[in-house]
Amino acid sequence: xxxxxxxxxxxxxxxxxxxxxxxxxxxxxxxxxxxxxxxxxxxxxxxxxxxxxxxxxxxxxxxxxxxxxxxxxxxxxxxxxxxxxxxxxxxxxxxxxxxxxxxxxxxxxxxxxxxxxxxxxxxxxxxxxxxxxxxxxxxxxxxxxxxxxxxxxxxxxxxxxxxxxxxxxxxxxxxxxxxxxxxxxxxxxxxxxxxxxxxxxxxxxxxxxxxxxxxxxxxxxxxxxxxxxxxxxxxxxxxxxxxxxxxxxxxxxxxxxxxxxxxxxxxxxxxxxxxxxxxxxxxxxxxxxxxxxxxxxxxxxxxxxxxxxxxxxxxxxxxxxxxxxxxxxxxxxxxxxxxxxxxxxxxxxxxxxxxxxxxxxxxx
Amino acid sequence: xxxxxxxxxxxxxxxxxxxxxxxxxxxxxxxxxxxxxxxxxxxxxxxxxxxxxxxxxxxxxxxxxxxxxxxxxxxxxxxxxxxxxxxxxxxxxxxxxxxxxxxxxxxxxxxxxxxxxxxxxxxxxxxxxxxxxxxx
Numbered sequence: 001x002x003x004x005x006x007x008x009x010x011x012x013x014x015x016x017x018x019x020x021x022x023x024x025x026x027x028x029x030x031x032x033x034x035x036x037x038x039x040x041x042x043x044x045x046x047x048x049x050x051x052x053x054x055x056x057x058x059x060x061x062x063x064x065x066x067x068x069x070x071x072x073x074x075x076x077x078x079x080x081x082x083x084x085x086x087x088x089x090x091x092x093x094x095x096x097x098x099x100x101x102x103x104x105x106x107x108x109x110x111x112x113x114x115x116x117x118x119x120x121x122x123x124x125x126x127x128x129x130x131x132x133x134x135x136x137x138x139x140x141x142x143x144x145x146x147x148x149x150x151x152x153x154x155x156x157x158x159x160x161x162x163x164x165x166x167x168x169x170x171x172x173x174x175x176x177x178x179x180x181x182x183x184x185x186x187x188x189x190x191x192x193x194x195x196x197x198x199x200x201x202x203x204x205x206x207x208x209x210x211x212x213x214x215x216x217x218x219x220x221x222x223x224x225x226x227x228x229x230x231x232x233x234x235x236x237x238x239x240x241x242x243x244x245x246x247x248x249x250x251x252x253x254x255x256x257x258x259x260x261x262x263x264x265x266x267x268x269x270x271x272x273x274x275x276x277x278x279x280x281x282x283x284x285x286x287x288x289x290x291x292x293x294x295x296x297x298x299x300x301x302x303x304x305x306x307x308x309x310x311x312x313x314x315x316x317x318x319x320x321x322x323x324x325x326x327x328x329x330x331x332x333x334x335x336x337x338x339x340x341x342x343x344x345x346x347x348x349x350x351x352x353x354x355x356x357x358x359x360x361x362x363x364x
Numbered sequence: 365x366x367x368x369x370x371x372x373x374x375x376x377x378x379x380x381x382x383x384x385x386x387x388x389x390x391x392x393x394x395x396x397x398x399x400x401x402x403x404x405x406x407x408x409x410x411x412x413x414x415x416x417x418x419x420x421x422x423x424x425x426x427x428x429x430x431x432x433x434x435x436x437x438x439x440x441x442x443x444x445x446x447x448x449x450x451x452x453x454x455x456x457x458x459x460x461x462x463x464x465x466x467x468x469x470x471x472x473x474x475x476x477x478x479x480x481x482x483x484x485x486x487x488x489x490x491x492x493x494x495x496x497x498x499x500x
Contacts, residue, residue, distance in 0.1 A: 003476060012478070012479065012482055016434075017475075017476070017479050018476035018478060018479050019431070019433045019475075019476070020433050020434045022471060022472055023433055023434055023437065023452065023472060024434060026402075026461065026463070026472075027460065027461045029404075030406055030407060030461055030463075033407060036401065036402035036403070036404050037401060037402070039402075040471065047478070072384060080376055080434055112389065127481065225491070233420075267460075282405045282454060282456075282460075283460075358408060
């Protein structure tokens with residue numbers, strides 16, 4: 001459960017000095033593209049914060065999101081995030097089960113009323129009264145409504161929670177919907193990805209803890225620090241794209257030479273995420289570096305966009321034409337995403353007030 | 365390629381730009397002793413070769429510190445006083461984060477006043493405990 005004492009005091013008793021706060025804040029400031037000078041303020045804010053109560057709800061999901069957060073980090077700097085939060089309820093990690101587990105959730109809600117954060121992974125089935133996914137005899141929709149009633153903010157992690165993901169893919173047999181359709185006017189952050197990058201999840205929580213407010217978000221409620229650039233712009237294969245050098249098959253000369261994977265269906269030009277810059281598994285690699293195109297997993301409806309291996313709609317006979325069409329495709333898909341966001345955001349007060357094309361200001 | 369100074373060998377343009385930034389900040393540190401700033405090397409389009417060029421050019425100074433704080437950290441003063449190379453590594457000694465810090469002493473080396481206050485209290489309590497009474 002969360003504690004009334006300051007994080008700086010609590011962790012000092014466990015041998016964690018303020019140097020550790022500063023080091024962690026410096027690392028995260030770097031990942032979030034904050035100026036290095038922000039690390040000091042972030043560390044001070046963190047040390048003066050209370051341990052953040054977090055309730056993690058898992059609905060129609062595969063457990064990949066929590067695996068991403070817990071398994072990707074080396075047991076040193078990066079797992080400090082688990083000292084800064086009190087994870088009061090999480091199916092895969094908690095020792096309690098059955099009624100004891102549900103009581104732990106309710107106790108955290110009572111003790112941290114108005115202050116706790118709800119993290120959700122997985123979409124919510126709305127078809128046939130929500131019977132396709134239940135926990136302790138209650139539908140996901142009912143549990144979500146009960147849990148977020150007194151929450152300070154909701155964080156939808158993974159593409160299933162953020163945009164519906166695989167459960168929502170055509171023909172969507174369970175009537176799956178993203179969390180954004182069910183949170184009303186609660187502050188919402190989407191951290192999509194299949195799975196999402198662990199740095200994005202930890203960095204977002206750290207930002208809230210250190211500065212007491214949500215990070216700057218884009219029109220799809222994604223933190224700009226991690227979703228502000230597309231994969232294509234940060235891809236190390238980009239020079240091959242500019243020169244019109246494309247792999248045509250996964251085992252051809254172009255593939256072996258590391259040429260651009262655009263014609264093999266890479267969705268990098270229309271996908272916003274930090275994979276190309278932060279990379280996975282401790283910065284080792286990311287899908288394109290391993291020879292596979294980006295599948296666009298952090299974008300809405302990525303599964304129904306016409307096939308993971310189908311190239312974005314263009315040919316490559318004229319590279320200038322390719323670039324031009326790609327740019328148009330990016331605009332068109334971006335507009336589609338914006339329209340989707342508009343429809344979803346219509347149910348929420350704050351997003352309805354912010355047109356998708358407009359840069360939103362940081363939320364308090 | 366851009367040559368920073370005669371006889372110093374060639375250096376890539378991005379690395380040269382970082383060195384010029386270091387110069388400007390060192391000049392400010394010379395005027396303002398409390399000034400402190402950092403250049404985050406992993407947010408720049410340097411690559412490993414660019415960072416290695418910087419390491420070689422800045423060299424090794426008089427101070428070399430190893431910290432064990434949430435993983436290993438090494439803080440070395442470069443051959444240019446006031447410019448420090450800071451490297452954080454993970455358990456497998458892979459670099460997680462690197463900075464060039466411009467300061468008289470990097471903030472990470474300084475003990476925080478809250479930690480000092482706690483240290484004073486703990487030591488006083490230990491001295492007051494019966495087991496620590498002075499032998500008369």
